[in-house]
Amino acid sequence: MSEKRRGKLEIIADILKSIQGKGGKIKPTHLLYKSNLSHTKLKEYANALLEKGMIEEKIVKGRKMYFMKEAGYKFLLEFERIKEFSESFGLD
Protein backbone atom coordinates (compact mmCIF):
# COMPACT_ATOMS: atom_id res chain seq x y z
CA MET A 1 0.00 0.00 0.00
CA SER A 2 1.29 3.45 -0.87
CA GLU A 3 2.54 5.61 1.99
CA LYS A 4 1.05 8.67 0.34
CA ARG A 5 -2.53 9.54 1.30
CA ARG A 6 -4.75 7.64 -1.11
CA GLY A 7 -7.34 9.40 -3.20
CA LYS A 8 -10.90 8.06 -3.60
CA LEU A 9 -10.16 6.39 -6.91
CA GLU A 10 -6.96 4.81 -5.56
CA ILE A 11 -8.96 3.34 -2.67
CA ILE A 12 -11.56 1.99 -5.12
CA ALA A 13 -8.76 0.53 -7.27
CA ASP A 14 -7.16 -1.07 -4.18
CA ILE A 15 -10.49 -2.64 -3.18
CA LEU A 16 -11.05 -3.99 -6.69
CA LYS A 17 -7.45 -5.25 -6.92
CA SER A 18 -7.96 -7.10 -3.63
CA ILE A 19 -11.03 -8.83 -5.06
CA GLN A 20 -9.20 -9.52 -8.34
CA GLY A 21 -6.26 -10.96 -6.39
CA LYS A 22 -8.59 -13.45 -4.77
CA GLY A 23 -9.85 -14.73 -8.11
CA GLY A 24 -12.77 -12.32 -8.42
CA LYS A 25 -14.49 -13.11 -5.09
CA ILE A 26 -13.67 -12.20 -1.51
CA LYS A 27 -15.10 -12.38 2.00
CA PRO A 28 -15.83 -8.95 3.60
CA THR A 29 -13.43 -9.75 6.49
CA HIS A 30 -10.58 -10.44 4.03
CA LEU A 31 -11.41 -7.30 2.11
CA LEU A 32 -11.33 -5.26 5.33
CA TYR A 33 -7.86 -6.57 6.09
CA LYS A 34 -6.54 -6.18 2.53
CA SER A 35 -7.96 -2.73 1.80
CA ASN A 36 -6.52 -1.15 4.95
CA LEU A 37 -9.75 0.73 5.69
CA SER A 38 -11.95 1.09 8.76
CA HIS A 39 -15.14 -0.98 8.87
CA THR A 40 -17.33 2.11 8.33
CA LYS A 41 -15.23 3.38 5.42
CA LEU A 42 -15.16 -0.02 3.72
CA LYS A 43 -18.94 -0.28 4.01
CA GLU A 44 -19.25 3.17 2.43
CA TYR A 45 -16.99 2.22 -0.49
CA ALA A 46 -18.56 -1.24 -0.92
CA ASN A 47 -22.01 0.37 -1.14
CA ALA A 48 -20.74 2.82 -3.75
CA LEU A 49 -19.21 -0.02 -5.78
CA LEU A 50 -22.43 -2.05 -5.52
CA GLU A 51 -24.41 0.98 -6.69
CA LYS A 52 -22.09 1.50 -9.67
CA GLY A 53 -22.38 -2.19 -10.57
CA MET A 54 -18.65 -2.87 -10.21
CA ILE A 55 -19.16 -5.58 -7.60
CA GLU A 56 -22.08 -7.71 -6.43
CA GLU A 57 -22.95 -9.24 -3.12
CA LYS A 58 -23.92 -12.93 -2.93
CA ILE A 59 -24.55 -15.37 -0.09
CA VAL A 60 -22.41 -18.48 -0.53
CA LYS A 61 -22.84 -21.31 1.95
CA GLY A 62 -24.55 -18.91 4.35
CA ARG A 63 -21.74 -16.33 4.21
CA LYS A 64 -21.66 -12.96 2.48
CA MET A 65 -19.17 -12.65 -0.41
CA TYR A 66 -18.27 -9.85 -2.81
CA PHE A 67 -17.92 -10.75 -6.49
CA MET A 68 -16.20 -8.60 -9.09
CA LYS A 69 -18.34 -7.65 -12.11
CA GLU A 70 -17.35 -6.70 -15.68
CA ALA A 71 -17.62 -2.97 -14.86
CA GLY A 72 -15.12 -3.49 -12.05
CA TYR A 73 -12.59 -5.13 -14.38
CA LYS A 74 -13.12 -2.33 -16.91
CA PHE A 75 -12.54 0.31 -14.23
CA LEU A 76 -9.32 -1.40 -13.14
CA LEU A 77 -8.08 -1.54 -16.74
CA GLU A 78 -8.81 2.17 -17.26
CA PHE A 79 -7.23 3.01 -13.92
CA GLU A 80 -4.08 1.09 -14.89
CA ARG A 81 -3.97 2.97 -18.21
CA ILE A 82 -4.21 6.32 -16.45
CA LYS A 83 -1.45 5.22 -14.07
CA GLU A 84 0.76 4.21 -17.01
CA PHE A 85 -0.04 7.50 -18.80
CA SER A 86 0.79 9.53 -15.67
CA GLU A 87 4.04 7.64 -15.14
CA SER A 88 5.14 8.01 -18.77
CA PHE A 89 4.30 11.71 -19.07
CA GLY A 90 5.66 12.72 -15.67
CA LEU A 91 2.27 13.35 -14.08
CA ASP A 92 2.73 10.97 -11.16
Added chain:
Amino acid sequence: MVFESVPYGLPSYVFGPKWFYGFDSIIELIAVIVSILLVFYSYKCYRMIGEKKYLYFSTAFLSITISFMAKIAGTFSIYRPEITRTQLGSSVHQAFTSLTPYDINAIALVVHYFFMLLGFMMLFLIISKLTWKNQGAIALLLYFVFLATWLSIIHYQLFYATSFVLVALIAYSYHQNYREVRSERARFVAIAFGIILVSQAFFAFAIYSKTVYVLAQLVQLLGFVYLLIPFMLIFRKPRKDRLK
Protein backbone atom coordinates in the same frame (compact mmCIF):
# COMPACT_ATOMS: atom_id res chain seq x y z
CA MET B 1 12.33 31.91 -49.26
CA VAL B 2 9.80 34.64 -48.72
CA PHE B 3 10.89 37.21 -46.24
CA GLU B 4 8.80 40.30 -46.06
CA SER B 5 8.13 42.94 -43.47
CA VAL B 6 4.47 43.83 -43.20
CA PRO B 7 2.77 46.66 -41.24
CA TYR B 8 3.52 47.07 -37.53
CA GLY B 9 6.94 45.53 -38.15
CA LEU B 10 5.57 42.00 -38.24
CA PRO B 11 7.85 39.80 -40.32
CA SER B 12 6.51 37.14 -42.66
CA TYR B 13 8.56 34.00 -43.20
CA VAL B 14 8.45 30.90 -45.37
CA PHE B 15 11.66 28.94 -45.00
CA GLY B 16 11.23 25.81 -47.05
CA PRO B 17 12.11 25.17 -50.72
CA LYS B 18 9.20 25.31 -53.18
CA TRP B 19 9.07 21.52 -53.63
CA PHE B 20 8.59 21.18 -49.85
CA TYR B 21 5.56 23.53 -49.75
CA GLY B 22 2.72 21.64 -48.14
CA PHE B 23 4.89 18.75 -46.89
CA ASP B 24 5.79 20.82 -43.83
CA SER B 25 2.06 21.44 -43.27
CA ILE B 26 1.45 17.67 -43.38
CA ILE B 27 4.20 17.15 -40.78
CA GLU B 28 2.66 19.86 -38.62
CA LEU B 29 -0.74 18.26 -39.08
CA ILE B 30 0.69 15.00 -37.68
CA ALA B 31 1.98 17.00 -34.69
CA VAL B 32 -1.54 18.46 -34.31
CA ILE B 33 -3.07 14.95 -34.31
CA VAL B 34 -0.61 13.69 -31.66
CA SER B 35 -1.20 16.80 -29.54
CA ILE B 36 -5.00 16.49 -29.84
CA LEU B 37 -4.82 12.85 -28.70
CA LEU B 38 -2.92 13.98 -25.61
CA VAL B 39 -5.38 16.84 -25.05
CA PHE B 40 -8.39 14.51 -25.14
CA TYR B 41 -6.90 11.70 -23.09
CA SER B 42 -5.53 13.95 -20.34
CA TYR B 43 -8.89 15.74 -20.21
CA LYS B 44 -10.59 12.35 -19.86
CA CYS B 45 -8.21 11.58 -16.94
CA TYR B 46 -9.16 14.91 -15.39
CA ARG B 47 -12.87 14.05 -15.68
CA MET B 48 -12.27 10.64 -14.11
CA ILE B 49 -9.72 11.46 -11.38
CA GLY B 50 -10.54 15.15 -10.88
CA GLU B 51 -6.90 16.18 -10.37
CA LYS B 52 -5.98 19.56 -11.83
CA LYS B 53 -2.58 18.41 -13.17
CA TYR B 54 -4.37 16.50 -15.95
CA LEU B 55 -6.34 19.62 -16.88
CA TYR B 56 -3.14 21.70 -17.02
CA PHE B 57 -1.41 19.03 -19.11
CA SER B 58 -4.40 19.03 -21.47
CA THR B 59 -4.27 22.85 -21.68
CA ALA B 60 -0.52 22.77 -22.41
CA PHE B 61 -1.01 20.46 -25.39
CA LEU B 62 -4.09 22.45 -26.49
CA SER B 63 -1.82 25.49 -26.63
CA ILE B 64 0.72 23.53 -28.74
CA THR B 65 -2.15 22.37 -31.01
CA ILE B 66 -3.35 25.97 -31.54
CA SER B 67 0.23 26.99 -32.26
CA PHE B 68 0.71 24.38 -35.00
CA MET B 69 -2.70 25.16 -36.49
CA ALA B 70 -1.78 28.84 -36.69
CA LYS B 71 1.48 27.95 -38.44
CA ILE B 72 -0.36 25.72 -40.93
CA ALA B 73 -2.93 28.48 -41.64
CA GLY B 74 -0.21 31.11 -41.97
CA THR B 75 1.89 29.17 -44.45
CA PHE B 76 -1.19 27.95 -46.33
CA SER B 77 -2.05 31.56 -47.22
CA ILE B 78 1.28 31.78 -49.08
CA TYR B 79 1.49 28.22 -50.44
CA ARG B 80 -2.02 28.43 -51.84
CA PRO B 81 -2.90 32.10 -52.51
CA GLU B 82 -5.67 30.94 -54.84
CA ILE B 83 -7.67 30.08 -51.70
CA THR B 84 -8.73 33.74 -51.65
CA ARG B 85 -10.58 33.07 -54.91
CA THR B 86 -12.79 30.35 -53.39
CA GLN B 87 -16.25 31.32 -52.08
CA LEU B 88 -15.15 31.19 -48.44
CA GLY B 89 -11.80 32.74 -49.21
CA SER B 90 -13.30 35.66 -51.14
CA SER B 91 -15.83 36.44 -48.40
CA VAL B 92 -13.01 36.42 -45.83
CA HIS B 93 -10.97 38.54 -48.20
CA GLN B 94 -13.84 41.03 -48.59
CA ALA B 95 -14.09 41.34 -44.80
CA PHE B 96 -10.35 41.93 -44.46
CA THR B 97 -9.50 43.57 -47.78
CA SER B 98 -6.31 45.11 -46.50
CA LEU B 99 -4.79 41.76 -45.51
CA THR B 100 -2.33 40.23 -47.95
CA PRO B 101 -1.23 36.57 -47.67
CA TYR B 102 1.99 37.92 -46.10
CA ASP B 103 0.00 39.80 -43.45
CA ILE B 104 -1.92 36.63 -42.62
CA ASN B 105 1.36 34.72 -42.47
CA ALA B 106 2.91 37.31 -40.14
CA ILE B 107 -0.11 37.40 -37.79
CA ALA B 108 -0.31 33.59 -37.75
CA LEU B 109 3.39 33.43 -36.84
CA VAL B 110 2.86 35.65 -33.80
CA VAL B 111 0.00 33.36 -32.69
CA HIS B 112 2.29 30.37 -33.37
CA TYR B 113 5.10 31.86 -31.25
CA PHE B 114 2.88 32.78 -28.32
CA PHE B 115 0.96 29.52 -28.01
CA MET B 116 4.05 27.33 -28.57
CA LEU B 117 5.99 29.12 -25.84
CA LEU B 118 2.94 29.09 -23.54
CA GLY B 119 2.44 25.36 -24.14
CA PHE B 120 6.09 24.48 -23.49
CA MET B 121 6.15 26.73 -20.43
CA MET B 122 3.04 25.04 -18.99
CA LEU B 123 4.48 21.61 -19.73
CA PHE B 124 7.70 22.53 -17.96
CA LEU B 125 5.78 23.81 -14.94
CA ILE B 126 3.69 20.63 -14.76
CA ILE B 127 6.53 18.13 -15.00
CA SER B 128 8.85 20.06 -12.73
CA LYS B 129 6.04 19.84 -10.13
CA LEU B 130 6.12 23.56 -9.48
CA THR B 131 3.26 24.48 -7.22
CA TRP B 132 0.49 26.46 -8.91
CA LYS B 133 -0.18 28.22 -5.60
CA ASN B 134 2.92 30.32 -6.24
CA GLN B 135 0.97 32.84 -8.32
CA GLY B 136 3.76 35.42 -8.31
CA ALA B 137 6.15 33.02 -10.03
CA ILE B 138 3.45 31.98 -12.52
CA ALA B 139 2.72 35.64 -13.35
CA LEU B 140 6.44 36.26 -13.86
CA LEU B 141 6.74 33.25 -16.20
CA LEU B 142 3.67 34.38 -18.13
CA TYR B 143 5.28 37.80 -18.52
CA PHE B 144 8.37 35.98 -19.76
CA VAL B 145 6.25 34.24 -22.44
CA PHE B 146 4.83 37.61 -23.59
CA LEU B 147 8.31 39.12 -23.63
CA ALA B 148 9.75 36.17 -25.57
CA THR B 149 6.89 36.45 -28.11
CA TRP B 150 7.58 40.16 -28.53
CA LEU B 151 11.30 39.57 -28.99
CA SER B 152 10.55 36.75 -31.43
CA ILE B 153 8.70 39.27 -33.61
CA ILE B 154 11.93 41.30 -33.80
CA HIS B 155 13.86 38.21 -34.87
CA TYR B 156 12.48 34.70 -35.36
CA GLN B 157 15.69 33.12 -34.02
CA LEU B 158 14.85 34.45 -30.56
CA PHE B 159 11.70 32.33 -30.64
CA TYR B 160 13.62 29.15 -31.44
CA ALA B 161 16.32 30.03 -28.90
CA THR B 162 13.62 30.38 -26.21
CA SER B 163 11.79 27.24 -27.25
CA PHE B 164 15.16 25.41 -27.34
CA VAL B 165 15.78 26.36 -23.70
CA LEU B 166 12.25 25.36 -22.66
CA VAL B 167 12.36 22.03 -24.53
CA ALA B 168 15.83 21.37 -23.07
CA LEU B 169 14.38 21.79 -19.57
CA ILE B 170 11.40 19.58 -20.47
CA ALA B 171 13.66 16.89 -22.00
CA TYR B 172 15.87 16.94 -18.89
CA SER B 173 12.83 16.57 -16.61
CA TYR B 174 11.58 13.65 -18.70
CA HIS B 175 15.03 12.08 -18.56
CA GLN B 176 14.88 12.35 -14.77
CA ASN B 177 11.37 10.89 -14.88
CA TYR B 178 12.65 7.94 -16.92
CA ARG B 179 15.47 7.33 -14.44
CA GLU B 180 12.85 7.29 -11.69
CA VAL B 181 10.18 5.08 -13.26
CA ARG B 182 12.43 3.03 -15.61
CA SER B 183 9.59 2.18 -18.00
CA GLU B 184 9.84 1.75 -21.76
CA ARG B 185 7.08 4.33 -22.29
CA ALA B 186 8.82 6.96 -20.15
CA ARG B 187 11.99 6.32 -22.20
CA PHE B 188 10.09 7.03 -25.43
CA VAL B 189 8.73 10.30 -24.00
CA ALA B 190 12.24 11.39 -22.93
CA ILE B 191 13.66 10.48 -26.37
CA ALA B 192 10.75 12.29 -28.09
CA PHE B 193 11.55 15.55 -26.33
CA GLY B 194 15.26 15.03 -26.99
CA ILE B 195 14.48 14.78 -30.70
CA ILE B 196 12.14 17.80 -30.59
CA LEU B 197 15.02 19.67 -28.91
CA VAL B 198 17.31 18.87 -31.87
CA SER B 199 14.58 20.05 -34.28
CA GLN B 200 14.39 23.41 -32.45
CA ALA B 201 18.15 23.82 -32.94
CA PHE B 202 17.76 23.14 -36.68
CA PHE B 203 14.82 25.57 -36.94
CA ALA B 204 16.96 28.32 -35.39
CA PHE B 205 19.28 28.13 -38.41
CA ALA B 206 16.60 27.59 -41.07
CA ILE B 207 17.08 31.11 -42.38
CA TYR B 208 20.57 30.22 -43.66
CA SER B 209 19.59 27.17 -45.71
CA LYS B 210 16.36 25.70 -47.06
CA THR B 211 17.78 22.21 -46.50
CA VAL B 212 18.15 22.94 -42.78
CA TYR B 213 14.42 23.76 -42.66
CA VAL B 214 13.57 20.45 -44.36
CA LEU B 215 15.83 18.60 -41.89
CA ALA B 216 14.25 20.45 -38.96
CA GLN B 217 10.77 19.44 -40.10
CA LEU B 218 11.79 15.79 -40.59
CA VAL B 219 13.42 15.67 -37.14
CA GLN B 220 10.30 17.27 -35.66
CA LEU B 221 8.17 14.60 -37.34
CA LEU B 222 10.35 11.89 -35.78
CA GLY B 223 9.94 13.57 -32.38
CA PHE B 224 6.16 13.55 -32.56
CA VAL B 225 6.11 9.95 -33.81
CA TYR B 226 8.18 9.03 -30.74
CA LEU B 227 5.66 10.93 -28.60
CA LEU B 228 2.87 8.88 -30.11
CA ILE B 229 4.53 5.49 -29.40
CA PRO B 230 4.14 5.51 -25.57
CA PHE B 231 0.54 6.62 -26.00
CA MET B 232 -0.11 3.70 -28.36
CA LEU B 233 1.67 1.28 -26.01
CA ILE B 234 -0.75 2.24 -23.24
CA PHE B 235 -3.70 1.53 -25.51
CA ARG B 236 -2.43 -1.68 -27.05
CA LYS B 237 -5.00 -4.46 -27.07
CA PRO B 238 -5.46 -5.53 -23.46
CA ARG B 239 -4.16 -8.99 -22.67
CA LYS B 240 -6.75 -11.34 -21.23
CA ASP B 241 -4.76 -11.67 -18.01
CA ARG B 242 -4.63 -7.90 -17.77
CA LEU B 243 -8.41 -7.62 -17.82
CA LYS B 244 -9.15 -10.62 -15.62
